[in-house]
Amino acid sequence: MSNTGRNKRLASFNCDVELWEKFTRQCRDNSTTATAVLIDFISHYVDNSLDDVH
Structure with a gap:
């Protein structure tokens, strides 16, 4: 079992190494x-408010 806590899901994806390092x-x-940036992006994405991404 993952150690992500209650009501959380561990997300995993493949990303170009150079892009990830720059990010x-x-x-x-x-x-x-x-993690903070990706969660913020996902929240804005599902709310259709990408213009508010910092």
Whole structure:
């Protein structure tokens, strides 16, 4: 069983290594995490509010 907590799902996907490294570097430069950015994106995506993504 995964250690993701109640009402959470562990997500996994394949991504180009260079793209992922650039993404995580940008996250660090912005004092955030890949998880936080992806959750924010997903929330805005399902609400049809991508214009509000930070």
